[in-house]
Amino acid sequence: MSIREFERVASGVDTQPSPMAPQELIDRLAAAGDADAASAPTVAIVGGGILGVALAWELLRMGIRSEVFEASPSLGGLAGPLTLPDGVEVDRFYHAILSSDSHLAALCAELGIADQLRFAQTRTGFYVDGNIYSMNNIVDFLRFPPLGMIDRFRLGLTVLRAQMVRDWRALEGVSVEEWLLRWSGENTWRNVWQPMLRAKFDGSFADVPATWIWSRLVRVKSTRSGASQTEGAGHLIGGYRTLIEAMAKRLEQAGCPIHLSTPVQEVLIEGEGAAARATGLCVAGQMRRFDAVAVTAQVPVFRRLIPGAPAAYQKFLADTDYLGIVCPLLVLDRPLTGFWTLNIADTRFPFTGVIETTSYIDPKYVGGHHLVYLPKYTAPGSPLQQASDEEVKALWLENLQQMLPSFDPASVRFFEVHREKYVEPLHGLNETDQIPGIETPVAQLYLATTAQIYPALTNGESVARHALEAAQCIEAHLPAAAGRLAAAAASAGATATHG
Numbered sequence: 017m018s019i020r021e022f023e024r025v026a027s028g029v030d031t032q033p034s035p036m037a038p039q040e041l042i043d044r045l046a047a048a049g050d051a052d053a054a055s056a057p058t059v060a061i062v063g064g065g066i067l068g069v070a071l072a073w074e075l076l077r078m079g080i081r082s083e084v085f086e087a088s089p090s091l092g093g094l095a096g097p098l099t100l101p102d103g104v105e106v107d108r109f110y111h112a113i114l115s116s117d118s119h120l121a122a123l124c125a126e127l128g129i130a131d132q133l134r135f136a137q138t139r140t141g142f143y144v145d146g147n148i149y150s151m152n153n154i155v156d157f158l159r160f161p162p163l164g165m166i167d168r169f170r171l172g173l174t175v176l177r178a179q180m181v182r183d184w185r186a187l188e189g190v191s192v193e194e195w196l197l198r199w200s201g202e203n204t205w206r207n208v209w210q211p212m213l214r215a216k217f218d219g220s221f222a223d224v225p226a227t228w229i230w231s232r233l234v235r236v237k238s239t240r241s242g243a244s245q246t247e248g249a250g251h252l253i254g255g256y257r258t259l260i261e262a263m264a265k266r267l268e269q270a271g272c273p274i275h276l277s278t279p280v281q282e283v284l285i286e287g288e289g290a291a292a293r294a295t296g297l298c299v300a301g302q303m304r305r306f307d308a309v310a311v312t313a314q315v316p317v318f319r320r321l322i323p324g325a326p327a328a329y330q331k332f333l334a335d336t337d338y339l340g341i342v343c344p345l346l347v348l349d350r351p352l353t354g355f356w357t358l359n360i361a362d363t364r365f366p367f368t369g370v371i372e373t374t375s376y377i378d379p380k381y382v383g384g385h386h387l388v389y390l391p392k393y394t395a396p397g398s399p400l401q402q403a404s405d406e407e408v409k410a411l412w413l414e415n416l417q418q419m420l421p422s423f424d425p426a427s428v429r430f431f432e433v434h435r436e437k438y439v440e441p442l443h444g445l446n447e448t449d450q451i452p453g454i455e456t457p458v459a460q461l462y463l464a465t466t467a468q469i470y471p472a473l474t475n476g477e478s479v480a481r482h483a484l485e486a487a488q489c490i491e492a493h494l495p496a497a498a499g500r501l502a503a504a505a506a507s508a509g510a511t512a513t514h515g
């Protein structure tokens with residue numbers, strides 16, 4: 017989808033027959049009265065990231081009330097905000113929206129925030145052997161100096177080949193190394209792919225299936241349009257927080273509370289074996305009863321929350337692993353590279369890329385700052401997760417200076433280190449059947465989490481789509497006897513058309 021098409025969807029033109037106006041739905045639910053509300057099923061949602069809030073929104077569209085419980089003081093999770101020492105709020109981690117993100121476009125239209133979307137042309141580069149090369153269009157591609165003519169042709173063929181894969185299942189038993197060697201050849205493997213994969217997986221990638229690179233090549237290609245294949249990226253003014261808060265505001269208006277700074281201690285499970293059933297939550301030492309519980313946190317967190325679940329299920333969940341991240345944000349008084357993403361095919365550096373989000377976000381939206389993220393993905397158990405912020409800062413700045421001699425340390429306004437242990441789910445060769453489903457062996461306990469989004473990449477688009485899928489699953493299993501606020505929704509002519 018081109019940026020223009022995206023804007024058309026976001027403007028609401030393509031969402032016909034139009035979903036009920038959110039305000040109309042909210043007014044109807046608010047007017048539904050206590051009797052209706054008392055008989056309506058209520059779902060507890062654990063986690064107030066994009067997935068948790070979007071799930072509550074989708075359930076509301078189906079006429080099902082929920083309550084969201086978020087451990088931290090603000091919504092957003094990985095897509096949440098960071099307040100800089102000067103009071104300016106920016107994204108804790110870098111987040112781009114692509115013109116192909118059609119579900120997000122429709123969601124923004126429905127919530128009336130499409131006018132907050134901004135897109136810009138961007139540039140991608142490669143840092144190889146001390147040099148930066150543009151990879152923005154076909155001409156750059158055909159000129160890419162680190163590779164010979166045949167290798168460049170084969171690199172182009174690899175990207176094309178990925179677009180032609182119709183059934184990703186054919187790739188899940190093939191290692192990423194085998195697939196890239198087959199299509200790109202030895203030279204490109206050694207000079208481009210191998211160092212990038214080493215950096216990305218913090219060393220070992222022998223068990224990584226080709227689906228990993230396939231989904232990336234397809235997504236990257238979707239940022240490019242026109243004969244010259246120019247690239248674009250976008251954002252909401254205020255980041256994903258604008259989207260999350262638009263949903264949260266309407267949820268609260270419709271009587272779906274959102275509890276911040278409220279960590280869930282345990283999911284209450286009554287009965288054993290086939291009779292096990294989720295009945296509510298333990299929050300701040302208090303029991304709260306619900307018709308169903310949906311957890312949107314990462315699998316290791318989910319596992320800790322369900323001590324009452326069958327032991328075999330607990331054991332099954334223990335197999336899900338994640339890459340973590342250490343991601344300093346460099347706040348500068350001037351641009352650094354001008355590239356959205358500078359990929360680093362050089363394992364000497366501690367970070368895997370230089371991501372300058374103010375290459376597509378106008379600095380006026382982020383306090384006049386220039387924002388550069390320097391991520392390092394970490395394997396489970398990486399000692400880097402334990403390094404102090406000062407150690408990370410010293411190592412990162414020294415290496416940035418080495419990599420970009422024009423970088424002036426005096427341009428640094430703030431240096432903020434953020435880290436997370438569970439960022440990107442790791443799926444090995446032929447491990448699709450190890451992915452836990454939305455339904456669990458415990459009745460009325462649901463898991464909606466990024467590890468289930470496979471082989472697609474986890475991002476705002478795929479997470480919001482997954483929220484719809486989870487809502488449909490929950491809706492289908494809620495006790496039929498329980499009343500639905502759907503009556504109110506249906507009478508307003510609601511049709512869940514986005515997505």
Ligand SMILES: Cc1cc2nc3c(=O)[nH]c(=O)nc-3n(C[C@H](O)[C@H](O)[C@H](O)COP(=O)(O)OP(=O)(O)OC[C@H]3O[C@@H](n4cnc5c(N)ncnc54)[C@H](O)[C@@H]3O)c2cc1C
Pocket residue numbers: 062063064065066067068085086087088091092093094095109110111112113278279280281312313314317321341343391439465466474475476477479
């Ligand atoms: C470095 C980085 C770059 C990214 N780049 C992009 C990008 O360019 N574009 C894009 O679209 N996406 C991007 N993403 C991905 C995107 O951020 C995630 O896919 C998305 O935010 C996942 O949302 P979630 O709700 O599933 O999980 P999370 O955001 O992890 O939310 C889970 C929530 O559960 C809460 N929680 C956990 N335990 C409890 C408990 N016991 N009680 C209550 N609450 C609890 C947590 O506090 C958290 O808020 C990026 C992510 C990272 C880390």
